[in-house]
Amino acid sequence: MVANIKDKAVIVGVANTEFSKNSGVSELSLAAQAVKGAIDDAGLKPSDIDGFATFTMDSNDEIEVARAVGCGDMTFWGRSHYGGGAATGSLHQAVMAVATGMAECVAVYRALNGRSGHRFSDGVSGDIMTADAIHWGWYMPYGLLTPASWVAMFTQRWMHNTGVTRDALFEVAHSTRQYALNNPNAFFYQRNFDRAEYDAARMIADPLQLFDCCQESDGGSCVIVTTPERARDLRQPGVSVRGIAQAAAADQEQMTSFYREEFAAIPEMEIAAKNCFEMSGLTVDDIDAAVIYDAFSPIVLWQLEAWGFCGFGESGDFVLDGALRPDGRLPTNTHGGQLSEAYIHGVNGIVEATRLVRGQSRNQPEKDVNHALVTSGVGIPTGGALLGKLD
Amino acid sequence: MNADEQKVFEEKIYAFVGQEVYPPTPAPDDVNLPMIRQWAEVIGETNPAYLDPAWAASSKRGKTIAPPAMMYVWGQEGFQVTRGRAPNAQSNLVAMFNDYGFTGVLGTNVKQEYFKEVSPGDNITIQMVIDNISERKTTSRGTGYFFETLSTFTDQNGEVVGTQRFKVLKFIPQELPAAAAADDNALEVPTRIASPRGHDNGWWWEACDEGKVLIQRCKDCQTLRHPPRPMCGQCQSMAWDSIESTLEGEVLSYTALRHPKIPGYPKDPICAVIQLAEGTNIVSNIVDCEYDDVFIGMKLKGKVEQVDDKTMLPQFYPA
Numbered sequence: 033m034v035a036n037i038k039d040k041a042v043i044v045g046v047a048n049t050e051f052s053k054n055s056g057v058s059e060l061s062l063a064a065q066a067v068k069g070a071i072d073d074a075g076l077k078p079s080d081i082d083g084f085a086t087f088t089m090d091s092n093d094e095i096e097v098a099r100a101v102g103c104g105d106m107t108f109w110g111r112s113h114y115g116g117g118a119a120t121g122s123l124h125q126a127v128m129a130v131a132t133g134m135a136e137c138v139a140v141y142r143a144l145n146g147r148s149g150h151r152f153s154d155g156v157s158g159d160i161m162t163a164d165a166i167h168w169g170w171y172m173p174y175g176l177l178t179p180a181s182w183v184a185m186f187t188q189r190w191m192h193n194t195g196v197t198r199d200a201l202f203e204v205a206h207s208t209r210q211y212a213l214n215n216p217n218a219f220f221y222q223r224n225f226d227r228a229e230y231d232a233a234r235m236i237a238d239p240l241q242l243f244d245c246c247q248e249s250d251g252g253s254c255v256i257v258t259t260p261e262r263a264r265d266l267r268q269p270g271v272s273v274r275g276i277a278q279a280a281a282a283d284q285e286q287m288t289s290f291y292r293e294e295f296a297a298i299p300e301m302e303i304a305a306k307n308c309f310e311m312s313g314l315t316v317d318d319i320d321a322a323v324i325y326d327a328f329s330p331i332v333l334w335q336l337e338a339w340g341f342c343g344f345g346e347s348g349d350f351v352l353d354g355a356l357r358p359d360g361r362l363p364t365n366t367h368g369g370q371l372s373e374a375y376i377h378g379v380n381g382i383v384e385a386t387r388l389v390r391g392q393s394r395n396q397p398e399k400d401v402n403h404a405l406v407t408s409g410v411g412i413p414t415g416g417a418l419l420g421k422l423d
Numbered sequence: 424m425n426a427d428e429q430k431v432f433e434e435k436i437y438a439f440v441g442q443e444v445y446p447p448t449p450a451p452d453d454v455n456l457p458m459i460r461q462w463a464e465v466i467g468e469t470n471p472a473y474l475d476p477a478w479a480a481s482s483k484r485g486k487t488i489a490p491p492a493m494m495y496v497w498g499q500e501g502f503q504v505t506r507g508r509a510p511n512a513q514s515n516l517v518a519m520f521n522d523y524g525f526t527g528v529l530g531t532n533v534k535q536e537y538f539k540e541v542s543p544g545d546n547i548t549i550q551m552v553i554d555n556i557s558e559r560k561t562t563s564r565g566t567g568y569f570f571e572t573l574s575t576f577t578d579q580n581g582e583v584v585g586t587q588r589f590k591v592l593k594f595i596p597q598e599l600p601a602a603a604a605a606d607d608n609a610l611e612v613p614t615r616i617a618s619p620r621g622h623d624n625g626w627w628w629e630a631c632d633e634g635k636v637l638i639q640r641c642k643d644c645q646t647l648r649h650p651p652r653p654m655c656g657q658c659q660s661m662a663w664d665s666i667e668s669t670l671e672g673e674v675l676s677y678t679a680l681r682h683p684k685i686p687g688y689p690k691d692p693i694c695a696v697i698q699l700a701e702g703t704n705i706v707s708n709i710v711d712c713e714y715d716d717v718f719i720g721m722k723l724k725g726k727v728e729q730v731d732d733k734t735m736l737p738q739f740y741p742a
Contacts, residue, residue, distance in 0.1 A: 169618025
């Protein structure tokens with residue numbers, strides 16, 4: 033049973049800060065800039081914002097962001113857990129708040145100095161003592177310490193099970209970099225990239241090489257969610273949340289669900305997909321473009337299968353047919369993705385999915401984009417959302 | 424130091440920026456083979472372009488070159504340094520830092536850039552200036568300032584061979600508690616990051632310390648589970664005991680952590696998800712085996728070993 037909050041909440045404003053390797057400012061500054069940018073994009077005032085949603089991993093307290101931006105009274109705040117699994121999870125919080133009337137205008141934000149501050153590639157350490165640290169303790173002593181190494185473990189087995197080759201990983205890595213060529217806010221803006229460079233790059237954790245990995249980034253992203261009634265009076269075309277879901281599947285660990293009957297799989301995303309389709313009344317054929325969470329190239333392939341764009345083990349052929357490209361079946365990560373625009377924990381992906389439905393992407397496909405998919409990170413509790421034009 | 428005093432102090436130190444530490448000074452010896460040979464021997468360098476004149480003569484350069492990293496060697500002052508140096512801008516700057524309590528010193532980084540190769544017979548001239556001094560910084564060592572010297576190396580024709588930037592932190596040393604100070608002095612070899620030990624997992628690691636890998640077992644329905652948890656997911660019983668694994672296993676998946684390098688770990692450790700003969704999966708290392716020889720389905724045999732000064736871990740070998 034899925035609570036139906038289809039079309040009860042609408043994305044009306046989006047913004048990114050500049051993305052860099054060294055922002056030179058605080059994470060709070062990035063959050064404030066992103067929130068203010070999205071408020072401006074929507075044509076709202078700071079005092080209109082009465083709710084916030086972000087990641088448990090975000091260091092910026094809602095009240096600090098509210099004070100920095102000059103928002104007024106706040107009636108809702110909510111956070112979503114599990115790293116990049118919270119990308120659409122934080123949107124989920126906002127949509128539920130708006131749909132139930134707990135708040136009228138909710139800002140979903142994520143801001144981090146992910147390169148100049150704490151780097152994800154530093155891995156986990158024993159310095160933290162939480163229940164979560166007990167979990168990492170099963171991996172740290174052996175050297176299985178970094179996101180790349182956890183995803184590599186899934187990838188190796190999945191490639192073994194399916195026969196999918198590096199050609200498909202390269203197609204994911206390359207197609208996003210082709211999109212980034214046109215995006216001035218992307219690290220790969222006007223930066224040529226080819227198979228020779230891909231193959232020659234250093235190994236990070238076998239079989240993942242450097243260009244299979246996303247950009248450690250400083251930056252912030254924000255989207256504003258409000259009611260359909262209010263959305264109709266605002267500056268930008270409204271982008272309605274048709275379906276949204278979060279899911280964790282049985283025997284789930286954070287990035288290390290190695291104890292399932294077949295662990296090279298993401299059953300949690302299959303649950304999220306099923307529930308999004310059920311809520312929205314849409315099918316996979318209705319999805320015209322996508323922003324698929326791409327911290328690492330192979331995880332895009334698994335998600336294509338989980339959402340039913342192709343069958344199990346078929347995602348390699350699917351992408352090698354050009355599906356992700358501008359004229360393909362499913363133009364994907366048209367901003368350059370986190371592989372080549374920036375890694376803002378997937379919230380820059382919600383910004384891009386919104387722009388695709390508005391018709392405002394830097395790489396807007398020629399076909400009509402009536403519905404776009406956006407997803408959260410996988411290997412962890414995850415989720416997704418289906419966005420469409422406000423009627 | 425109050426704000427006004429700090430301002431006065433900073434005006435004094437920033438006046439050093441741009442001052443010459445050494446005016447252009449030719450090296451006492453020309454670039455020469457004996458010094459190249461000795462330097463290469465110490466470093467462990469065997470490149471014939473530096474060491475084998477016959478080989479070098481037949482190479483595309485047609486002559487021997489000096490290792491670029493020797494650039495700084497040619498102008499070194501030698502034994503006379505032990506009798507002290509004449510004051511210069513750098514020693515005056517250091518003395519001023521010391522006078523104001525910034526007695527700590529830490530060389531933080533060196534950056535060399537090479538523009539031109541040099542060969543025996545060339546003569547290197549060195550000039551050094553104080554290039555920049557940072558604003559006041561708070562570091563884990565204490566509060567202080569970074570200053571950076573810039574050395575420029577030119578050959579006998581006045582062409583720039585290379586440059587070297589040397590950055591030093593001058594800081595007010597923090598008072599360390601005695602124990603920490605002792606730690607700081609001990610040559611501590613980094614070890615692997617240990618798991619925290621809590622109610623639900625401490626017993627497992629204590630058994631590991633004694634050389635055993637245990638698998639938690641539900642006392643009621645007998646289901647095995649790993650990693651340990653406080654309740655049986657099958658029957659919700661909280662009663663449990665354990666069995667000892669024989670450590671026979673099979674590879675389900677594997678990777679090697681190549682980058683970044685983590686202190687305390689072997690180079691490129693191979694990590695694997697291993698299905699034990701008892702049926703549960705465990706993550707561990709595969710050792711005594713090349714990465715390229717590992718495959719999914721490979722049979723393994725494990726034993727608990729001391730892998731560093733502080734750590735007992737199961738390690739798996741090809742069966």
